[in-house]
Amino acid sequence: MQTILIVDDDSSVLLSLGLVLKQAGYTTRTAKSPVEALNWLKKEKIDLVLQDMNFSRQTTGNEGLALLHEIKDLFPHIPVILITSWGTISLAVSGMQAGAADFITKPWTNEQIIHSVKTALGLAALGTSTAVLTRDELDKQYDFTGVVGKDPKLLQLLQILGRVSATDASVLITGESGTGKEVIADAIHKNSVRKNRPLVKVNLGSIPSTLFESELFGHVKGAFTDARNDRKGRFEEAHTGTIFLDEIGDLDFSCQVKLLRVLQERTFEVVGSNKSRHVDVRVVSATNKNLLEMISREEFREDLYYRLNLITVHLPALRERREDIPLLAQHFLQQAAKTYRREKLTISEQALRWLQAKNFPGNIRELKHTIERAVIMASGQSLQVEDFSLATAMQPTTVAPKDTLPEVGSMSLEDMEKAMILKTITHHGGNITKIAESLGMSRFALYRRLEKYGIRV
Ligand SMILES: Nc1ncnc2c1ncn2[C@@H]1O[C@H](COP(=O)(O)OP(=O)(O)OP(=O)(O)O)[C@@H](O)[C@H]1O
Known part of the structure; x- marks a missing residue:
């Protein structure tokens, strides 16, 4: 049985937490001061510490932080979960920086405590094994279908993911656009x-802040002018499963606090109703932005950051894993050959080497589009360097001069708009930020048009 040490100066808190944890099958020890806590840690095998940060009457939290530092120095492998007041969230942030496993804000619920304890113990049990597994070994243990590659950086990442996926820990996936963040979220x-439960994907970059709550938490009929029916929010759809929050770095500051609340308390209110609903979700998020830089510019909440990234995985850019280009190219060739009914099509060795040396600022997505274009345009049975260079040369790089506009009456303004969007997507290899910039519109406006024309990027 695992033993949890609870540290708080309030006897009633010690009692209630002790009861909850005992009911969940843990042995508990209690300490009312840092000295008592350290004594327990020295004399018994403790698996986890649950520590109230505001346990001293001064409530500055300094004493709590000092105890945390001491525990991390003496027993670095024991996970520590902090309990803080909502008003002293900055304490929780300092605690996470000092190595705490997680933090819970008051008033806590029993589910929150158990969820956090289970996750932290699960992560601690994974240990720090360093033996690097081969792709075959990984495939025997986990299901990574759809994730092509065997570059050592990718294998290391998959190994961590395989182990972390089994826990409920929140995972933040970072990496440039097109490096496969969504593919990795699927794998988690x-x-x-939760694999047989829903996986709900939410692109936060495409939701205007005014619709954020209604989209994520749902609304009841009549909650606002356009609310003609009840509508389920994305969190409710994801209940018992996983929610994938894509483009988390694009979330408006005012919406960040709303998201923090639901991630923290695991409850939300449907717009127009005042009843709280409990939600059980695993959170995976992704961004191509540097959140730490955004935090230093005060554009992203640090407490939300720590809530999202119990584990962070960074996906390498394609230029950092060129060895995988031939494998990926073969994979996309098979896919495109099937789609365009050119099953017999192969790719030459020189063409593979040419692709391997080429730069793909749009990463794997751009490579995929490049192969697709070559498959559409190639006339022979084997794709050659010329097929790729031709496909690349056909990519628009300059603005068409005025007199090359199509004949009057041959195209509507909407056709032109759609064509220009497609041209820009090809040019930027699917990088939404750059496409929006080049077209002179906001990302939101772009997403609306993509939806309107049924274009998938
Ligand atoms: N390892 C991989 N194996 C096979 N296909 C991949 C891999 N990584 C990415 N892809 C493919 O590349 C394309 C882009 O991947 P994905 O959408 O996951 O990237 P992303 O990092 O989420 O991009 P963005 O930041 O622009 O949202 C998709 O078509 C995906 O299927």
Whole structure:
């Protein structure tokens, strides 16, 4: 049985937390001061510490922080979960920086405590094994179908993911556009105990802040002028499963606090109703932005950052894993050949080497589009360097001069708009930020048009 040490100066808190944890099958020890806590840690095998940060009457939290530092120095492998007041969230942030496993804000619920304890113990049990597994070994243990590659950086990442997926820990996936963040989010869900439950994907970059709550938490009929029916929010749809929050770095500052609340308390209110609903979700998020830089510019909340990234995985850019280009190219060739009914099509060795040396600022997505274009345009049975250079040369790089506009009456303004959007997507290899910039519109406006024309990027 695992033993949890609870540290708080309030006897009633010690009692209630002790009861909750005992009911959940843990042995508990209690300490009312840092000295008592350290004594327990020295004389018994403690698996986890649950520590109230505001346990001293001064409530500055300094004493709590000092105890945390001491525990991390003496027993670095024991996970520590902090309990803080909502008003002293900055304490929780300092605690996370000092190595705490997680933080819970008051008033806590029993589910929150158990969820956090289970996750932290699960992560601690994974240990720090360093033996690097081969792709075959990984495939025997986990389901990574759809994730092509065997570059050592990718294998290391998959190894961590395989182990972390089984826990309920929140995972933040970072990496440039087109490096496969969504593919990795799928893999996390597929390898988790929630795999038969829903995986709900939310692109936060495409939701205007005015619709944020209604989209994520749902609304009841009549909540606002356009609310003609009740509508389920994305969190409710994801209940018992996983929610994938894509483009988290694009979330408006005012919406960040609303998201923090639901992630913290695991409850939300449907717009127009005042009843709280409990939600059980695993959170995976992704961004191509540097959140730490955004935090220093005060554009992203640090407490939200720590809530999202119990584990961070960074996906390498394609230029950092060129060895995988031939494998990926073969994979996309098979896919495109099937789609365009050119099953017999192969790719030459020189063409593979040419692709391997080429730069793909749009990463794997751009490589995929490049192969697709070559498959459409190639006339022979084997794709050659010329097929790729031709496909690349056909990519628009300059603005068309005025007199090359199509004949009057041959195209509507909407056709032109759609064509220009497609041209820009090809040019930027699917990088939404750059496409929006080049077209002189906001990302939101771009997403609306993509939806309107049924274009998938
Ligand atoms: N390892 C991989 N194996 C096979 N296909 C991949 C891999 N990584 C990415 N892809 C493909 O590349 C394309 C882009 O991947 P994905 O959408 O996951 O990237 P992303 O990092 O989420 O991009 P963005 O930041 O622009 O949202 C998709 O078509 C995906 O299927």
